[in-house]
Amino acid sequence: MKILVVCGGDSSEKEVSLKTGEAISNALRANFDSVECFVCNDKRHCVRSIIEKKPDKVFIALHGSWGENGELQAALDMLGIPYTGSNFEASALAMNKFATKSIIKNLGIPSAKGVLIKNIEDVEKLNYYPICLKPNKEGSSVGVEFADNKKQAKEKAEYLLERFSELIAEEKLIGKEMTATVMGNEVFPIIEIRPKKGFYDYKNKYTKGSTEYIVPAPLDERVEDLCRAVVKKTYDAVGCSGCARVDFILKNNVPYVLEVNTMPGMTQTSLVPKSAKAAGINFEELVKRMVEFDDRL
Numbered sequence: 001m002k003i004l005v006v007c008g009g010d011s012s013e014k015e016v017s018l019k020t021g022e023a024i025s026n027a028l029r030a031n032f033d034s035v036e037c038f039v040c041n042d043k044r045h046c047v048r049s050i051i052e053k054k055p056d057k058v059f060i061a062l063h064g065s066w067g068e069n070g071e072l073q074a075a076l077d078m079l080g081i082p083y084t085g086s087n088f089e090a091s092a093l094a095m096n097k098f099a100t101k102s103i104i105k106n107l108g109i110p111s112a113k114g115v116l117i118k119n120i121e122d123v124e125k126l127n128y129y130p131i132c133l134k135p136n137k138e139g140s141s142v143g144v145e146f147a148d149n150k151k152q153a154k155e156k157a158e159y160l161l162e163r164f165s166e167l168i169a170e171e172k173l174i175g176k177e178m179t180a181t182v183m184g185n186e187v188f189p190i191i192e193i194r195p196k197k198g199f200y201d202y203k204n205k206y207t208k209g210s211t212e213y214i215v216p217a218p219l220d221e222r223v224e225d226l227c228r229a230v231v232k233k234t235y236d237a238v239g240c241s242g243c244a245r246v247d248f249i250l251k252n253n254v255p256y257v258l259e260v261n262t263m264p265g266m267t268q269t270s271l272v273p274k275s276a277k278a279a280g281i282n283f284e285e286l287v288k289r290m291v292e293f294d295d296r297l
């Protein structure tokens with residue numbers, strides 16, 4: 001079987017993707033004979049090269065933009081080339097935090113109160129504080145800001161709207177930050193994330209030693225069961241396949257879902273490998289399972 005690991009791309013998360021791609025390729029070589037790590041630049045170059053290389057399976061190791069938002073997934077579907085992870089519909093939905101929130105809330109899954117912000121007038125209408133302002137379609141905590149009042153919110157939204165076309169203004173959740181990995185019917189042990197300083201921003205995500213990870217998260221059995229059920233229900237509601245990560249904040253023992261990541265970070269120190277390890281699955285085994293996972297038959 002010829003596996004093509006596609007990484008790089010042109011989103012703000014390119015550097016993370018390059019690390020992810022390299023780690024995955026090295027680990028796959030333990031179990032598969034033909035593994036190529038392909039660094040692509042833009043979407044047309046990517047699709048053209050995939051057609052030329054004729055892989056049996058594409059391992060998508062891209063983060064953000066067209067590698068994560070369903071565009072590449074749709075192109076591969078049309079070409080009849082199998083790939084890892086979620087299909088284009090689930091990918092597109094998960095990329096849109098506000099759309100995901102609307103769907104899961106409708107199913108009774110807890111998620112913070114939030115509205116879509118497209119211009120400064122939308123901020124005027126807000127009547128709850130403190131809030132978290134974040135781009136609707138980004139990752140790695142890029143552009144995440146907090147505001148305690150309307151004045152701050154307007155200043156921050158003005159600056160963010162220059163860089164991002166849509167924001168979400170979400171009620172700020174004060175609780176324990178958690179994440180859980182789902183793979184098909186399996187929910188791996190939940191991780192509690194404790195940044196040593198501040199919130200789980202870009203720096204705390206990618207600087208070694210700046211955040212403490214507790215896995216399995218210390219939770220009462222009843223709360224843990226609730227978290228697992230909410231996480232699995234969210235994965236199913238979005239229509240995910242393969243490996244996906246659901247981020248949530250536990251407040252008063254209720255897990256409020258923040259978002260779903262269909263292309264979670266996969267370096268040796270990322271969250272998904274940490275939770276897999278706690279389930280007794282090492283990195284090589286994890287990437288092998290991701291290649292072999294198939295629920296679309």
Ligand SMILES: Nc1ncnc2c1ncn2[C@@H]1O[C@H](COP(=O)(O)OP(=O)(O)OP(=O)(O)O)[C@@H](O)[C@H]1O
Binds near residue numbers: 132142170171201261
């Ligand atoms: N409503 C909120 N209340 C408090 N903190 C929040 C809220 N929303 C987001 N955050 C903080 O910002 C971080 C990033 O938010 P979120 O997970 O929604 O976006 P992301 O940038 O797409 O993350 P990822 O890197 O997981 O793709 C969270 O991990 C959390 O620390």
Ligand SMILES: [Mg+2]
Binds near residue numbers: 247258259
């Ligand atoms: Mg997140």
